[in-house]
Amino acid sequence: MTARTHQGPPAAPLAAIAGIVLCVAGAVSLQITRDRLYAGQSRETARILYVQSGEAVKRLALDFDALWADVYWIRAIQHYGGERLNDVARRNYELLFPLVDLTTTLDPYFSIAYRFGAIFLSEPPPGGPGRPDQAIALLRKGVAAQPGKWQYLHDIAFVYYWHFRDFDTAAMWFQRASELPNAPNWLKPLAASVLGAGSDRASARFLWNQILQSEEEWLRRNAARALSQLDAVDAVDALQAIVNRFPPPAGGQYSWEALVRRRVLRGIPVDPVGTPFELDPATGRVALSRNSSLSPLPQHLQTPPS
Amino acid sequence: MRAISCIALSVFRESVRDRVPYNLVIFAILLIASSFFLGQLTAGQDVKIIKDLGLAATAVFGLFIAIFIGIGLVSKEVERRSIYGLLAKPISRPQLILGKYAGLVLTLAVNVTVMTIALYAVLAYMTWTTAPALQTAWDAPGIDARLLKSVFLIFVELMLITALALFFSTFSTPLLSAALTLGLYIVGHFNADLRNFEKVVESKTAAWLARGLYHLLPDLSAFDVKTQVVHGLEVPAGYLALTAGYGVLYIALLLIVSILIFSRRDFK
Amino acid sequence: MPPAIAIEELTKDYAVGFWRKRPYRALDRLSISIETGEIFGFLGPNGAGKTTTLKLLMQLIFPTSGRAEILGQPVGHVATRQRIGYLAENPYYYDYLTAEELLGYFAQLFGYDAADRRKRIARLLDEVGIGGERRLQLRKFSKGMVQRVGIAQALINDPDVVFLDEPMSGLDPLGRREVRNLILRLRDQGRTVFFSSHILADAESLCSRIAVVAGGRLAAAGRVSDILAFEIRGWELIVTGVTREALALVAPGARRTSEISPGHFTIELATEPPPERVLADLIAAGGSLVSLHPIRDTLEDFFVKRVAAAGSAREMPSARD
Numbered sequence: 001m002t003a004r005t006h007q008g009p010p011a012a013p014l015a016a017i018a019g020i021v022l023c024v025a026g027a028v029s030l031q032i033t034r035d036r037l038y039a040g041q042s043r044e045t046a047r048i049l050y051v052q053s054g055e056a057v058k059r060l061a062l063d064f065d066a067l068w069a070d071v072y073w074i075r076a077i078q079h080y081g082g083e084r085l086n087d088v089a090r091r092n093y094e095l096l097f098p099l100v101d102l103t104t105t106l107d108p109y110f111s112i113a114y115r116f117g118a119i120f121l122s123e124p125p126p127g128g129p130g131r132p133d134q135a136i137a138l139l140r141k142g143v144a145a146q147p148g149k150w151q152y153l154h155d156i157a158f159v160y161y162w163h164f165r166d167f168d169t170a171a172m173w174f175q176r177a178s179e180l181p182n183a184p185n186w187l188k189p190l191a192a193s194v195l196g197a198g199s200d201r202a203s204a205r206f207l208w209n210q211i212l213q214s215e216e217e218w219l220r221r222n223a224a225r226a227l228s229q230l231d232a233v234d235a236v237d238a239l240q241a242i243v244n245r246f247p248p249p250a251g252g253q254y255s256w257e258a259l260v261r262r263r264v265l266r267g268i269p270v271d272p273v274g275t276p277f278e279l280d281p282a283t284g285r286v287a288l289s290r291n292s293s294l295s296p297l298p299q300h301l302q303t304p305p306s
Numbered sequence: 307m308r309a310i311s312c313i314a315l316s317v318f319r320e321s322v323r324d325r326v327p328y329n330l331v332i333f334a335i336l337l338i339a340s341s342f343f344l345g346q347l348t349a350g351q352d353v354k355i356i357k358d359l360g361l362a363a364t365a366v367f368g369l370f371i372a373i374f375i376g377i378g379l380v381s382k383e384v385e386r387r388s389i390y391g392l393l394a395k396p397i398s399r400p401q402l403i404l405g406k407y408a409g410l411v412l413t414l415a416v417n418v419t420v421m422t423i424a425l426y427a428v429l430a431y432m433t434w435t436t437a438p439a440l441q442t443a444w445d446a447p448g449i450d451a452r453l454l455k456s457v458f459l460i461f462v463e464l465m466l467i468t469a470l471a472l473f474f475s476t477f478s479t480p481l482l483s484a485a486l487t488l489g490l491y492i493v494g495h496f497n498a499d500l501r502n503f504e505k506v507v508e509s510k511t512a513a514w515l516a517r518g519l520y521h522l523l524p525d526l527s528a529f530d531v532k533t534q535v536v537h538g539l540e541v542p543a544g545y546l547a548l549t550a551g552y553g554v555l556y557i558a559l560l561l562i563v564s565i566l567i568f569s570r571r572d573f574k
Numbered sequence: 575m576p577p578a579i580a581i582e583e584l585t586k587d588y589a590v591g592f593w594r595k596r597p598y599r600a601l602d603r604l605s606i607s608i609e610t611g612e613i614f615g616f617l618g619p620n621g622a623g624k625t626t627t628l629k630l631l632m633q634l635i636f637p638t639s640g641r642a643e644i645l646g647q648p649v650g651h652v653a654t655r656q657r658i659g660y661l662a663e664n665p666y667y668y669d670y671l672t673a674e675e676l677l678g679y680f681a682q683l684f685g686y687d688a689a690d691r692r693k694r695i696a697r698l699l700d701e702v703g704i705g706g707e708r709r710l711q712l713r714k715f716s717k718g719m720v721q722r723v724g725i726a727q728a729l730i731n732d733p734d735v736v737f738l739d740e741p742m743s744g745l746d747p748l749g750r751r752e753v754r755n756l757i758l759r760l761r762d763q764g765r766t767v768f769f770s771s772h773i774l775a776d777a778e779s780l781c782s783r784i785a786v787v788a789g790g791r792l793a794a795a796g797r798v799s800d801i802l803a804f805e806i807r808g809w810e811l812i813v814t815g816v817t818r819e820a821l822a823l824v825a826p827g828a829r830r831t832s833e834i835s836p837g838h839f840t841i842e843l844a845t846e847p848p849p850e851r852v853l854a855d856l857i858a859a860g861g862s863l864v865s866l867h868p869i870r871d872t873l874e875d876f877f878v879k880r881v882a883a884a885g886s887a888r889e890m891p892s893a894r895d
Contacts, residue, residue: 009570031552034548078502316679574635
């Protein structure tokens, strides 16, 4: 007989294994290259691809509405997050409302989509699109789907309070929210204080502290940031009073170092995120640093230049 | 080579005898009927819808053919035991796999070609019968060569699905193969969303897992440029090349593994 | 000259069972060799390992151990298949093809040009007795007709070695005779024929050598005449001119005694004592010899005995390891 060769099932030849490895490596690297070169769809394509009329998508979704709602939800977050990573000049949140609108059309009980959408739609640029009107529209849709959910009414009130500065309407919505079953008992006094004090920072603090209790990580972060901003503004006022009380000698310039040397301050004052406050050398005006992550402050918190 | 082409032609002949060409007839009728009905719609909409419909139908019919013939390519021969007579001939097992694959690809190529010609014929008719003034409202011209870019990627995607179906066919029953192939087709179209997972989830492990899956599963969403070509948007040649290259390598991988599995099987 | 087919210690285990896989030995160290120009019969009951052996030779399945060669090359050598033909048991071919198309497909795989293919197809279909039906799709064929097509496709390439698994199955007696004659013709053409069967009559009339497998093991192998030579069971003695009492006296161990006509007896004797002695005594008692024949096992008897012996020893191959 000829030489004893193995006659069992053929072992995987080295060439095949090498081929497999090469194919996998090649395919993955082509994929990564393509993703990088043609990074994401152009906005126009994304709009066309992802966003169609809610009713059409609902019909096409067959019985998988909830699943499709999840898909759109992921896309909504991806869109928002992706835009936030861009340079300030290039940010464009125009798909955010259509995407959360689609999500909530497909799944009217998707409460996080309503709340997230409302909060970030109202955010003024560059943090968001600055569309509190869209936020209200979205929340009203939520109320229509679930009239008993006090959170939606609370959020509507908040948008009126914080972004529109329409205290009467805000108080009205807080009141309506407080009348719903399961509503927490702090809503009624809140309505009252909003009606009365209006731009009172204490009420604002109270509201944000409520949101700080939320289970949602990003809501808590937002509330923490807003509270820090309020703290910063309080600090600015306090510092301004000190600066005014200890003006520099005649002809001199305002500076933190001078105040420290004069033992008025213990050190250079920093804001809640650790960025030093600005002190205008000529006018002695204290302000939040432009480089601070808390900047820019919401419209109504910015002190007008005196 | 001779063995491969012989088997390929046999697969093609079987698909013809299995009345696969009937689906072409259905497609043509669908397209022509739609174009007449849509004559009622506002100008500009009907051309877009015909293109959408034509490309989508080419993809869907192709998908059905790829799956329903693909899952049986090997398993049917084994189950009916006609494989015994075939393997006793001077062909190797790898040649058999490649021949089967080539045959189905040939069937799909003929299918896609006929459908594309039919689509262009209908578009030509619409262009011819629509006043030039109305045509300016169209996103893209009626007879648009750029449609071929989408057809090209649809065809590469179909070749990938076929390779998937063949792969499952080498070791699994037809029913299971169909389910798995269809499942991977659907998952593959959501692949792009997997890539964005890391922006949504907190856990690093989940994000890492999602990215791994993104690279492992077939990235089929990238082959879908129907919307772009219908709206006249740019699809760069580089994108076509990279996506097609990815497809070819994935196909090669599936074929190598299929050959490895098939070469080691006992046909009891 | 090397044997046409050489099988050495060929073994095939299957793993059966769902959880704990126990090995089932379908073929246990088979060793036989078949010379060129032989008609070799591979016999055994169903489940003995005949089809397993043939599939191992065609490399449709892979051996657990051992090896086999065809025409000097290991099985699985693709180019060798240009010179062999194979008919599977209960074959199925593509039922949407006609008989001509099927043969044409296989002929293409062998690489013949169109004219050559046409000639071969026509000749073979004539030879296996398929007439006008050759233009019909195989789905319309009876089992016997498919069997004939199977034989035709096994011969399309004028093979040097032909493997036939149960070639007579599905055929009526006329068909079987035709196949038998065809096999003889193949032998006359110098080809080697290896066929498996559980019909012993065919083996007896065709084969120069046989192998008998049962329970996955080789029970016997050799020339038909050699195998039967040792198996003289007894003697048949026909005598006249004796009485029953005389017979009882002379041959008390006789198995069967029957009177054909008065004084004319047929006696079946055991192998011991030697019949010559009994005959001498009967002649001394006044009888005369009509005839004395050895009673041999038929292949059937041999088969049944060997199979029974092999079957009882089939269990637990692992006990030996």
